Amino acid sequence: MYKIVRKEDFSSVTKLFEVEAPKIAAKGKAGQFFILRVDEKGERIPLTIADYNPEAGTITTIFQEVGRTSKDLGKLEAGDYLVDVVGPLGESTEIENYGRVICVGGGVGVAPIYPIAKALKEAGNEVISIIGARNKELLFWEEKMASVSDKLIVCTDDGSYGQKGFVTDAVKQVADEMEINKLWAIGPMPMMRAMAATTKPLGIETIVSLNPIMVDGTGMCGACRVSVGGETKFACVDGPEFDGHQVDFDLAMRRLAYYKDEEKRAEAATTCGCGGGCGCHK
Amino acid sequence: MSQVKIKHEMPLQDAGERIKNFTEVALGYNEETAVAEANRCLNCKKPKCMEGCPVEVPIPEFISLIKEGDFKGAINKIKTKNSLPAVCGRVCPQESQCEKHCIVGIKGEPVGIGRLERYAADYELQHGGAKPGQKQQSTGKKVAVVGSGPAGLTAAGDLAKMGHQVTVFEALHVAGGVLMYGIPEFRLPKDIVQTEIEKIKELGVEIKTNYVIGQLDSVDELLEEGYDAVFIGTGAGLPYFMNIPGENLNGVYSANEFLTRTNLMKAYQFPNYVTPVKAGERVAVIGAGNVAMDSARTALRLGAKESYIVYRRSEKEMPARREEIEHAEEEGVKFALLTSPTEFNGDENGNLTSMTCIKYELGEPDASGRCRPVPIEGSQYEMKVDNVVLALGQGPNPLVPRTTEGLELTKRGNIAANEETGATNKPGVFAGGDIVTGAATVILAMGAGKKAARAIDDYLNNK
Ligand SMILES: Cc1cc2nc3c(=O)[nH]c(=O)nc-3n(C[C@H](O)[C@H](O)[C@H](O)COP(=O)(O)OP(=O)(O)OC[C@H]3O[C@@H](n4cnc5c(N)ncnc54)[C@H](O)[C@@H]3O)c2cc1C
Ligand SMILES: Cc1cc2nc3c(=O)[nH]c(=O)nc-3n(C[C@H](O)[C@H](O)[C@H](O)COP(=O)(O)OP(=O)(O)OC[C@H]3O[C@@H](n4cnc5c(N)ncnc54)[C@H](O)[C@@H]3O)c2cc1C
Ligand code: SF4
Ligand code: SF4
Ligand code: FES
Numbered sequence: 194m195y196k197i198v199r200k201e202d203f204s205s206v207t208k209l210f211e212v213e214a215p216k217i218a219a220k221g222k223a224g225q226f227f228i229l230r231v232d233e234k235g236e237r238i239p240l241t242i243a244d245y246n247p248e249a250g251t252i253t254t255i256f257q258e259v260g261r262t263s264k265d266l267g268k269l270e271a272g273d274y275l276v277d278v279v280g281p282l283g284e285s286t287e288i289e290n291y292g293r294v295i296c297v298g299g300g301v302g303v304a305p306i307y308p309i310a311k312a313l314k315e316a317g318n319e320v321i322s323i324i325g326a327r328n329k330e331l332l333f334w335e336e337k338m339a340s341v342s343d344k345l346i347v348c349t350d351d352g353s354y355g356q357k358g359f360v361t362d363a364v365k366q367v368a369d370e371m372e373i374n375k376l377w378a379i380g381p382m383p384m385m386r387a388m389a390a391t392t393k394p395l396g397i398e399t400i401v402s403l404n405p406i407m408v409d410g411t412g413m414c415g416a417c418r419v420s421v422g423g424e425t426k427f428a429c430v431d432g433p434e435f436d437g438h439q440v441d442f443d444l445a446m447r448r449l450a451y452y453k454d455e456e457k458r459a460e461a462a463t464t465c466g467c468g469g470g471c472g473c474h475k
Numbered sequence: 476m477s478q479v480k481i482k483h484e485m486p487l488q489d490a491g492e493r494i495k496n497f498t499e500v501a502l503g504y505n506e507e508t509a510v511a512e513a514n515r516c517l518n519c520k521k522p523k524c525m526e527g528c529p530v531e532v533p534i535p536e537f538i539s540l541i542k543e544g545d546f547k548g549a550i551n552k553i554k555t556k557n558s559l560p561a562v563c564g565r566v567c568p569q570e571s572q573c574e575k576h577c578i579v580g581i582k583g584e585p586v587g588i589g590r591l592e593r594y595a596a597d598y599e600l601q602h603g604g605a606k607p608g609q610k611q612q613s614t615g616k617k618v619a620v621v622g623s624g625p626a627g628l629t630a631a632g633d634l635a636k637m638g639h640q641v642t643v644f645e646a647l648h649v650a651g652g653v654l655m656y657g658i659p660e661f662r663l664p665k666d667i668v669q670t671e672i673e674k675i676k677e678l679g680v681e682i683k684t685n686y687v688i689g690q691l692d693s694v695d696e697l698l699e700e701g702y703d704a705v706f707i708g709t710g711a712g713l714p715y716f717m718n719i720p721g722e723n724l725n726g727v728y729s730a731n732e733f734l735t736r737t738n739l740m741k742a743y744q745f746p747n748y749v750t751p752v753k754a755g756e757r758v759a760v761i762g763a764g765n766v767a768m769d770s771a772r773t774a775l776r777l778g779a780k781e782s783y784i785v786y787r788r789s790e791k792e793m794p795a796r797r798e799e800i801e802h803a804e805e806e807g808v809k810f811a812l813l814t815s816p817t818e819f820n821g822d823e824n825g826n827l828t829s830m831t832c833i834k835y836e837l838g839e840p841d842a843s844g845r846c847r848p849v850p851i852e853g854s855q856y857e858m859k860v861d862n863v864v865l866a867l868g869q870g871p872n873p874l875v876p877r878t879t880e881g882l883e884l885t886k887r888g889n890i891a892a893n894e895e896t897g898a899t900n901k902p903g904v905f906a907g908g909d910i911v912t913g914a915a916t917v918i919l920a921m922g923a924g925k926k927a928a929r930a931i932d933d934y935l936n937n938k
Contacts, residue, residue, distance in 0.1 A: 216691055230648060236740065236749040237648075261749055277648040279685035408740070408750075411646045411687060412872055413656075413712040414732035418723055425716065425723060430874065444723055447825030451725040455751035462746035 194274040195229075198251055203333040206258045207301060208267050209243075215250030217242070217280045223288065223308035224402065224434055227252065227280025228410045231265045235276070238262050239407045239429075241305035241379075242281060252280075255304035255333070261459040282410045283433045286400075290317040292374040295367060295397075296342070297360050297388060298324045299380025303334050305402055306379045311341040313377075319343050321373075323363045325380075329354035360384065361391040373397050378437065382446045389437035399437035403428045405448055419445050480583030483512040485590060490805040494775045497660045497743050500802060501565070506544075509594040513541035516586045519578055524588060527576040529922025530557045530629070534573060534588055541591055547602075549595040557592075558632040558675055559625060559921065561600060561667045562654060564593025567918045568796050600670055610678060611638035616935045619644065619702040621688045621875060624652020625917045626708035626908025628675055629924030630931070634706075635678040637932045642702075644686040647739065652710055654917070656739040657731070659769050661776065665738070689874035694882070694904060703938065704903045704931045707890060708924060711909035712872040716865060717761070721819030726753065726827030730766045730866035737773055754779045755861020759830065761785050761816060762866035763793035768800060770864040771808045779862075782808050787815035787835050787848045813837070813848065817855065819863065829859045869914050879904070889913055897927030898934075905931055 199211035217227060226241045244253035258267045269275075286309050294313055298306035303324045314320045322342035326332045327350045339345045346363045347355030356363065360380075367373065375398045378388040385401040392399040405417040405428050412430035419428050422439035426432060486502040487493075493500050504512065516538040524534045532553055540549035553560045567573075569589035577585035616639045620627045623645040631641045649655050654668045676682060688694065688709075697705050714729035716722055733752065736742040740750035754777035760770045763786035774782040784803070786793060789812050793800060804810075816830040834854035837846035871889045876882055883891040883900040890899060890906040897905040907923030909915055 220691055234741075234748045265749075277685050279646070279648065279687060281690055282687065408732060408735055409647065409656075411712070411874060413714070414735050415714045415716070415729040416732045420723060425718075444825065448723070448725060450824070451826070452751050452753075455745065455753070459746045459749050459751065 194276060195278040197269055197271050197273050197275065198249075200269070200271045203255070204330050206267075207255065207331060207333060208258070209253060209255045209333075210266075210269075211246070211251045211253045212275065212278060213250060214252050214278050214280070217278070218245050218250050218252050219247045221245055221252065221281035222285035223312040224286030224305075225281035225283050226305075226410075226433065227254070227278055227282060228407065229266075229275050229279075230277040231262060231269070232276055235265065236262045237277070237408060237410070238266075239282070239404070239410060241402070243304035243307055245308070255301060257301040260456050261463065264460070265463070279410065282429055284431070286312065286377070286434060288312045288316050293319040293321070293372065295364060295373055295376040296320060296322045297364065297376065297378040297380070298322070298338070299360050299378070299384040300326055300331065302378075302380030302384070303332075303338065306377060307334060307337060307341070309377050309379075310338065314341045314343075321367055322346070323348065323360050323367070325349065325360040325363070327351065359387070361387050364388065364391055365395075368392075368395050368397060376400070377402075377434075382442060382449065385437060385440075386442035386446075389440065389442070393438050400434050401437040401440060402433045403435060403440065403445060404433065405445060406451070419448075479511075479515055482515075482584045482587040482590070483508045485587075487802075490807075493661065494772075494806050497776055499664055500661050503597055504590055504594045509541055509591060510544065512587050513538045513591055515579060516542075517578060523576040523578050524573045524586070525576075527571075527573040529572070529918050530563075530925050532556050532560075532573070532592065537595060538586070538588070538591055541595060546595055546598040550599040553592060553595060557921070558629055559671050559917075560592050561596035561671055562625070562663060563918055563921070564589050564591075564596050565663050565667075566658060568916055570797065572918060600667065610636055613640070614638040614935065616640065616703045616938075617642070617701060618931060618935075619697045619705045620708065621694070621705065622646075622652060622708040622710055622908070622910070623650035623672075623682060623684075624708055624710045624908060624920060625654065626710070626910075626920035626924040627652070627706065628672065629921040630706045630708065630907065630928045631680045631924075632675045632678055633925055633928035634931060635675075635680045637928070639932070639935065641680045643680060643682040644688050644692075645682060645684045646687040648684050649739070650682050650684060652708075656735045657766070657769070659734065659738055659773050660743075661772070662769070687874065689878040694875060694879040694901075698903060703935055704905065706897070706924070706927055706931060707875055707899075707904065707906040707910060708908045708920070709872055709875050709910045710920075711869040711914040713870040714865070715867040715870060717816070717867065719816065719818055721821060721827070721830075722865075724819050724821040724827045725825050726755070726821075726861060727819055727863045727865065730760075730762075730770045730864050731869065733770055733864045734766075734773065737777065743777060752777065753862055757781045757783075757860045758862045758864065759783045759785050759811075759816075759858065759860045760864045760866055762868070763788075763795055764866060764868070765795045765799055766868075767864075767866035768795045768803045768808075770866050772803055772806055774862070774864070775806055775808065783811050783858075783860075784808060785811045785814050785816065785832070787813065788845065789813055789837060792845050811858075815848075815850075816858075816863070820857075827860065827863060829857050830863060831855055832858050869909075871910050871913070875910075887913065895926060896930035897923060898930060903934065
């Protein structure tokens with residue numbers, strides 16, 4: 194059992210958990226994720242490790258409530274326990290001194306981009322961070338991002354805070370003014386696809402972190418397969434970071450939608466209180 | 476006493492009924508049948524049967540105890556050598572192991588050794604009463620076991636009995652390896668696997684689940700952190716794909732994914748259990764080994780109207796156990812033999828709709844002695860399918876090999892280990908089971924775990 198030691202509500206659907214996992218806190222690196230189960234009947238879902246506290250023996254994750262499991266998760270409070278936490282999983286980010294880099298976090302993608310920006314900064318890079326959300330309410334960790342960045346640009350789609358517009362626009366502006374050696378972009382698939390399309394003509398090497406459906410997270414099932422440069426890769430062991438210019442985003446997005454009907458049923462099953470046994474959700 | 480030529484039949488759940496549920500197909504002998512079957516054994520002085528058992532179960536001795544009605548005695552006898560008898564009695568390929576050598580098998584059917592082993596094991600599960608294995612005095616040595624499949628569990632149990640302090644590290648949230656995530660509930664109930672694992676824990680073995688070696692600790696780090704030896708039993712967990720067009724369409728599963736969702740995550744109880752799995756109206760399973768049979772039979776139980784085995788060779792070459800093929804046939808699994816897909820086709824949402832197949836004929840025998848399948852030109856046709864399960868075999872999972880400095884591997888990426896001792900080229904590091912041999916059987920993995928335990932004990936005593 195893994196104790197939740199702290200919970201923070203960033204918005205009605207975005208939440209932070211700090212979870213006791215001393216070994217992961219000591220070993221994990223930027224770019225890695227973990228898999229959890231809420232309870233014995235629960236699904237295994239992957240979440241990125243957004244921060245590590247080796248001294249306290251905790252890891253931090255920020256998630257958005259999008260369906261059954263993330264909503265079940267959101268109902269837990271500090272002091273509650275998760276039945277399973279396994280990690281760190283995936284390859285960590287290749288951290289070097291590249292020179293000047295951009296770190297882009299879109300929506301809940303701000304969480305996974307933070308440890309990467311932090312590590313890049315510690316490695317001596319000039320870090321320009323760009324974070325964006327649909328509106329002000331959905332923004333979080335602005336100060337934390339600022340603390341690991343030489344420059345921080347905040348965008349909202351509706352202009353309710355920071356500069357109005359998409360993160361892709363901000364990247365174009367920055368790239369117009371100065372040379373960029375490498376870029377990381379993490380967020381919803383459409384945002385990463387748009388980012389890759391933006392940086393390709395600019396010739397900026399672009400790393401994205403893919404979030405396909407996973408089961409084991411150890412390379413055993415192949416559920417997480419994605420196509421990169423025409424080759425099939427398992428995101429859980431070969432990734433989750435890949436060259437954004439090589440990723441087949443259409444395929445990745447179609448694969449994410451495979452269980453749409455089941456996801457609705459799984460969510461409906463919580464509402465009548467029978468836990469799914471009554472057959473009314475068939 | 477006159478010799479009964481055939482094995483007492485195993486009572487089965489009716490085929491029409493069992494495809495509607497996930498409960499066990501083979502129901503097990505009752506007391507009367509068990510004693511009668513035991514009476515077929517000649518109690519040979521030089522029991523040939525034992526040559527076929529990789530874990531050295533004292534077969535005539537335990538069968539004699541069953542004859543006498545001493546079922547507790549029988550299970551205690553088995554447990555001196557085999558820590559997973561209820562599992563082996565169910566899934567050992569007995570026809571090519573112990574029973575293959577049984578003397579009674581020359582003139583009739585061999586003694587049903589596996590069925591009797593299962594009877595004794597189930598008797599204990601129901602009535603309790605077996606002695607925990609004998610434990611020797613603590614040696615103060617620590618051994619790490621990586622992977623909790625049959626190889627790791629056997630090594631762990633044996634090492635604990637020898638007095639060593641054993642910790643098992645398992646990547647998944649439950650122990651058991653393929654016994655939990657691969658082999659379906661209807662062949663091997665998961666409660667039974669867990670009960671047998673509990674018995675191994677009672678020997679003092681600690682099992683740490685959710686612990687991926689190669690990520691949390693490397694093998695080298697385990698040695699540095701104070702383990703005196705490491706046994707690697709990480710299995711063959713990397714699914715093979717065909718590398719043909721359309722393989723990444725929604726609806727194309729690896730058998731590992733299909734079975735893991737169903738067994739480990741209990742998707743057959745969706746939405747009560749939250750993990751989904753899909754088996755549409757028509758499912759095609761590519762391959763004809765045990766894994767393929769399990770997948771095809773699982774698809775029927777998940778509600779598929781038609782479930783096909785698609786295999787590019789003929790019936791004779793199908794690698795699955797005869798019994799599994801028969802059970803599949805009884806349940807209505809259909810066989811499209813000498814056939815293989817060349818392409819998967821989908822709709823605009825990326826969902827699988829059909830596969831293009833090509834027919835084969837058998838040509839000259841190849842190096843393995845099996846006839847080589849040759850595609851027949853112009854024989855392509857389209858088969859409508861909602862789901863495809865690829866059961867083409869598995870390779871070694873690279874997580875541990877990749878992160879263990881200087882560990883010698885074979886050409887196929889398996890760990891190179893001495894067959895008799897499991898010793899690798901790294902001092903103190905041993906390996907066994909599917910990670911060494913490639914995908915094989917439960918009992919061979921257990922045999923490898925047993926041999927390695929002995930070798931590790933020697934190594935620790937001389938250290
Ligand atoms: C490596 C990785 C890191 C991730 N990091 C984060 C993170 O830091 N914060 C965050 O909010 N989300 C993250 N995700 C996505 C998160 O795992 C999904 O949002 C979550 O699984 C949804 O489950 P659900 O039951 O709530 O929703 P569902 O209703 O089941 O699904 C909603 C959508 O989530 C996706 N999804 C469903 N099941 C899985 C699964 N088992 N694995 C992956 N995706 C699935 C599907 O696209 C689905 O359409 C990450 C995913 C991956 C693969
Ligand atoms: C569907 C199916 C049906 C089968 N049917 C039969 C049958 O009827 N009869 C039979 O004899 N055999 C059968 N087999 C084969 C048999 O199950 C295997 O040969 C046997 O389980 C191999 O045992 P193992 O201990 O080597 O590995 P596994 O059982 O594969 O166990 C390996 C364990 O190691 C864990 N692991 C892997 N990497 C790591 C890591 N880095 N860190 C920590 N843990 C790790 C895995 O999660 C797993 O739990 C079947 C196999 C399958 C897939
Ligand atoms: S363990 Fe397997 S091979 Fe050995 S006696 Fe039992 S059934 Fe036969
Ligand atoms: S060979 Fe057959 S008859 Fe002889 S002891 Fe073994 S099981 Fe009994
Ligand atoms: S999640 Fe199973 S292989 Fe990646």
